[in-house]
Structure formats: C-alpha cells, structure tokens
Amino acid sequence: MGKVVADITMSLDGFITGPDDRPGRGLGERGECLHNWVMGGPWRYDDEGRRFAPVDVDRHVLERAMGSIGAGIIGRRMFDVTGGWGGNPPGGPDARYFVLTHSVPPEWAGRTSPFTFVTDGIDSALAQARAVAGDKDVGIGGGANVIQQYLAARLVDELRLHVAPVLLGTGKRLFGNLGSQTIELDRTGVIESPYATHLFFTVRR
Amino acid sequence: MGKVVADITMSLDGFITGPDDRPGRGLGERGECLHNWVMGGPWRYDDEGRRFAPVDVDRHVLERAMGSIGAGIIGRRMFDVTGGWGGNPPGGPDARYFVLTHSVPPEWAGRTSPFTFVTDGIDSALAQARAVAGDKDVGIGGGANVIQQYLAARLVDELRLHVAPVLLGTGKRLFGNLGSQTIELDRTGVIESPYATHLFFTVRR
Numbered sequence: 001m002g003k004v005v006a007d008i009t010m011s012l013d014g015f016i017t018g019p020d021d022r023p024g025r026g027l028g029e030r031g032e033c034l035h036n037w038v039m040g041g042p043w044r045y046d047d048e049g050r051r052f053a054p055v056d057v058d059r060h061v062l063e064r065a066m067g068s069i070g071a072g073i074i075g076r077r078m079f080d081v082t083g084g085w086g087g088n089p090p091g092g093p094d095a096r097y098f099v100l101t102h103s104v105p106p107e108w109a110g111r112t113s114p115f116t117f118v119t120d121g122i123d124s125a126l127a128q129a130r131a132v133a134g135d136k137d138v139g140i141g142g143g144a145n146v147i148q149q150y151l152a153a154r155l156v157d158e159l160r161l162h163v164a165p166v167l168l169g170t171g172k173r174l175f176g177n178l179g180s181q182t183i184e185l186d187r188t189g190v191i192e193s194p195y196a197t198h199l200f201f202t203v204r205r
Numbered sequence: 206m207g208k209v210v211a212d213i214t215m216s217l218d219g220f221i222t223g224p225d226d227r228p229g230r231g232l233g234e235r236g237e238c239l240h241n242w243v244m245g246g247p248w249r250y251d252d253e254g255r256r257f258a259p260v261d262v263d264r265h266v267l268e269r270a271m272g273s274i275g276a277g278i279i280g281r282r283m284f285d286v287t288g289g290w291g292g293n294p295p296g297g298p299d300a301r302y303f304v305l306t307h308s309v310p311p312e313w314a315g316r317t318s319p320f321t322f323v324t325d326g327i328d329s330a331l332a333q334a335r336a337v338a339g340d341k342d343v344g345i346g347g348g349a350n351v352i353q354q355y356l357a358a359r360l361v362d363e364l365r366l367h368v369a370p371v372l373l374g375t376g377k378r379l380f381g382n383l384g385s386q387t388i389e390l391d392r393t394g395v396i397e398s399p400y401a402t403h404l405f406f407t408v409r410r
Contacts, residue, residue, distance in 0.1 A: 012390065013380035014219045030387050165390040165406055169383040175218035178374040182235050185370040187402055190395050197392055199402060201370055
C-alpha cells in the first residue's frame with residue numbers, strides 16, 4: 001500500500017491563493033507567482049501562449065511527485081475553480097481523481113473517470129483512492145480545507161510543501177483552521193530553486 | 206550601514222507561539238518545540254537545569270545571526286513576556302535593544318541599556334538602533350506585530366525564518382495581519398537540522 005501525500009504550493013506567509021480565486025484565476029488575484037516554479041518563471045493569467053517550462057530542479061520535483069501518485073483527492077471547490085482542468089487533470093490520460101463534494105454535478109452522475117465524485121466523506125474517498133492507486137501513493141491535492149481535514153484526522157503520511165518566495169498578505173490560508181492539536185513532523189529533505197523552496201516532511205504517528 | 210534583518214522562529218503553519226503565551230511560558234502552550242533547535246532537543250518550561258546545547262548546525266546559525274547584529278528592536282509584549290530576559294537579553298553584556306511601546310515602564314524611564322524604550326514609532330526606533338549598530342545589522346526580533354509593521358513599511362532587507370517541523374494549529378501568527386500588498390523575496394539559502402529548517406531571504410525593493 002502506498003502513502004498518503006499532501007502536496008501543495010503556498011506563499012511563505014501560508015497562502016495557497018491570493019484573494020478572489022475563481023475560474024480562470026485559480027490562484028486568486030496576485031497569486032500567479034505561487035506557480036512560477038511550475039511555469040518556469042513569472043507569468044500572468046492573461047498570457048497568450050503561456051509557457052510551461054519549469055527549470056530543471058523544479059521539473060525534477062514535479063516529475064517525482066507525479067510519478068509516485070496513483071490517485072488524487074481534491075475538494076469540490078478546486079474542481080470548480082480549475083474547471084476540472086477541461087477534463088485533462090495533471091497526471092496524464094490515466095489519472096484518477098476523487099472529488100469530495102456534498103452533491104454530485106448532474107453531468108458527472110455515474111461517471112468515474114477521470115473524476116469520481118464522493119459524497120460520503122474523507123474516509124470513503126481515501127478508501128476508493130487507495131483501491132485505484134494500488135502500490136502507488138494517494139495524493140491529497142487541496143484545497144486547504146481538504147488537506148486540513150486529512151491532516152487533522154491523522155491520515156497524512158507525508159507533506160510536500162512548495163514554498164514560493166513571496167508574502168501575499170491575503171487569500172486562502174493553507175493552515176487556517178487546523179484545530180488545536182500538535183502535529184509533529186520530521187523533515188526528510190529540502191530542494192531549492194529560484195522559484196520555490198520544496199520542503200518534504202513525514203508526519204509522526 | 207548594516208542591513209535590517211527580521212529573524213524569528215515559526216512553526217510550519219506560521220505560529221511564533223502556541224496559545225496563552227505569558228511570562229515563564231514565552232512560547233505559549235505546546236510551544237516549547239519551536240525552540241528545540243535553540244535548546245538542542247525537546248524540553249519543557251518546567252525542566253530543571255534546562256539544557257542549552259544546540260546541535261552544530263543550529264549553533265552555527267545562532268552564532269552567525271548573533272554575530273551580525275549590532276542592535277535589536279522588539280515589541281513591548283515580547284519584553285514583558287520574557288521579563289526582559291532578567292536584564293540579560295541575547296547578545297551578551299553589550300547588547301542593546303529598542304523596545305517599541307506606548308508608554309515607558311517607570312523603572313526604565315531615562316535608562317538606555319540594555320533596553321531603550323521608544324514611544325514615537327518604528328522609524329524612530331530604527332534610526333536609534335542604526336545609530337547604535339553602526340556597520341552591523343539591526344535585528345527585528347519580534348513579536349509578530351513588530352515584524353509585520355517593518356515588513357509592511359518596506360524597511361526589512363532580510364528575512365531569516367527558522368521553521369520548526371511542527372503544526373501547532375493555534376497561537377500567534379507571524380503573518381496574521383500583513384495587509385494586502387505583495388512582498389517579493391529572493392531566497393538566499395537554506396540550512397537544515399533535525400529541529401529546524403532555516404530559510405534565508407532578501408526582500409525585493
């Protein structure tokens with residue numbers, strides 16, 4: 001059985017989006033810089049012919065992350081804001097995602113690929129994702145609320161934080177409502193690029 | 206003229222103390238772990254004969270930080286919670302600190318060493334600290350409110366964050382009220398120990 005890995009990008013002050021994240025503006029206002037490491041440099045939502053050319057170090061981090069993941073779990077809001085990545089989510093044509101939601105969008109009723117909508121909670125989504133992932137890891141991709149739920153339930157084995165060198169000041173906090181338990185971590189590695197400091201931790205049981 | 210350096214320890218989720226920080230419990234409840242890197246391992250407020258034996262990597266970071274600082278600026282609450290370090294603040298017998306406050310404690314009126322109380326704002330405190338520091342750096346030591354004020358005013362040249370591998374969930378946030386401007390950083394280095402990931406950034410102008 002693989003691990004459960006929470007993998008997300010945040011600003012140094014802990015925001016995973018700037019304010020007013022919405023379709024076409026998935027990282028919020030002023031939030032593009034969070035993904036400079038994914039894009040290979042500064043970019044804007046309205047760039048034409050947007051480049052996707054991470055520098056070597058960052059590409060290595062991306063590829064390693066993608067290669068280990070057998071199934072993903074995301075929240076309904078992330079699905080909506082990304083527009084389901086137009087049906088082509090990260091991970092290639094065989095990628096499978098489980099979307100935590102209160103209600104299944106009618107057009108997705110009965111479908112399971114690439115998105116399976118799960119209405120009966122985080123344990124159910126994890127069990128379904130594990131079944132699909134097999135020996136590979138289950139990736140918890142966000143948003144913040146989903147990651148916090150899995151962390152608080154002590155279901156996360158690894159935390160991969162890609163910290164962008166910026167203070168945003170406002171937006172959606174990754175750790176805004178984690179509750180009041182102490183969650184101890186062990187650092188397992190750091191990888192640096194000009195665009196992100198990639199921090200890897202295991203979660204203590 | 207030296208640089209202005211904000212230097213502080215936070216949890217991975219951005220807290221510089223747990224809840225209920227107070228004299229004798231300066232890092233709040235469950236907050237001792239933030240300073241494991243300073244102490245050389247786990248410790249508790251009520252330890253007798255508390256050790257202060259950072260591992261080599263952490264001692265190097267501490268010594269380098271201390272060696273560069275010619276004067277410090279802290280907030281009144283940090284002064285109160287630490288009890289003014291019993292008159293022996295970090296930095297040795299010649300250390301000088303400027304304490305931002307609304308009113309000078311009567312016993313400190315007219316005194317300047319090791320603590321000078323400043324009632325006319327952050328610019329005044331910085332000018333006084335620069336005059337004392339000479340070619341050395343001015344260290345902004347906290348708390349969160351003081352660091353945020355200097356960051357928001359674009360007066361900080363360097364940010365040194367010692368990130369403890371723990372999620373506290375509650376307490377005082379380092380970046381809780383920074384405002385809504387984007388502050389871009391450049392990473393200049395990372396140093397790891399089992400007890401902290403030391404992140405060094407310069408602040409873009």
